[in-house]
Amino acid sequence: MTGERLTPIVHRRVFNCYLVAEQDGLTLVDTCPSSAAPKVLATIRALRVPLRRVLLTHAHRDHVGGLDILARAVDGEPEVIIGRREAALLAGDYSVRNGETEPGPNPRSYGHPDTRPTRLVDDGDxxxxxxxxxxxxxxxxxISLVDVRDGTLLAGDAVSTIGRTAVSGDLVWRWPFPAMSTWSKEVALDSARRLLDERPARIAxxxxxxxxxxxxSLEAALSRAD
Ligand SMILES: [Zn+2]
Structure with a gap:
């Protein structure tokens, strides 16, 4: 079901990161926890294509935990990219920003790699x-990402697909952790509606x-969560 450009890496059955093939090499979307680094590196080497970029959907530990190991282990210096707002959280700044109506996020969920982002991105970039x-x-x-070539949605934790497709904040007992670590269910629902409007071909x-x-499946997830 995956597009031929997408290589999923599954760690301990529940943690996913993805390699996306580009003309100049690979983009790694999220890193999985640090314990997954050997598998991620082996997958990159098996593809025999250089890793050019690490693109992070968010700064939770299970998505950025492998960053330092990977950044040190691969040849060249891959770009490290994260959303502009999320970069503060990656750096350990949990202060609430203008326009945010929720209390500050829970620091315990976040990772703090030594490796710093080299590029910050905004909506539409x-x-x-x-x-x-x-x-x-x-x-x-x-942030989520849509591959404009084939409509693959790399949703990070905006959507979980363990047990059933669920919008972030909607508790699924088989995998409750994304819901438990969600900052704002209300804001997450607005974001999921936006993803529905994208009419993605598949959700990774x-x-x-x-x-x-x-x-x-996204429409059903939204109606369950509303
Ligand atoms: Zn998360």
Whole structure:
């Protein structure tokens, strides 16, 4: 079901990160926890294509935990890219920003790699073939990505697909952690509606299998969560 450009890496059955093939090499979307680094590196080496970029959907530990190991281990210096708002959280600044109505996020969920971002992105920016969609809610600066070549939605934790497709903040007992670590369910629901409008072809989320019937499953997830 995955597009041929997408290589999912699944760690301990529940943690996903993805390699996206571009003309100049690979973009790694999220890193998985640090314990997944050997598998991520082995997958990159097996593809025999250089890693050019690490693109982070958000700064939770299970998405950025491998960054330092990977940045040291790969040849060259891959770009490290994260949303502008999320960069503060990656740096350990949990202060509430203008316009945010929720209390500050819970510091315990966030990772703090030594490796610093080299580029900050905003809604509508493009990184290779991936268009950035601001999807705050799970975290204040969470971003999702759409591969403009084939409509694959790399949703980070805006959507989880373990057990069933669920919008961030909607508790699924089989995998309750994304909901438990969600900053604002209300904001997350607005972001999920935005993702529905994108009419993605498939959903590649941070936790769970790639889902092919993206529009229908996202619509059902939204109606359950509302
Ligand atoms: Zn998360």
């Amino acid at each position: 493009q990184v290779g073939s991936l268009r950035v969609i601001a999807t705050p809610g799970h975290t204040p600066g969470h 989320s941070g936790h769970g299998p790639v889902v092919g019937d993206a529009h229908a």
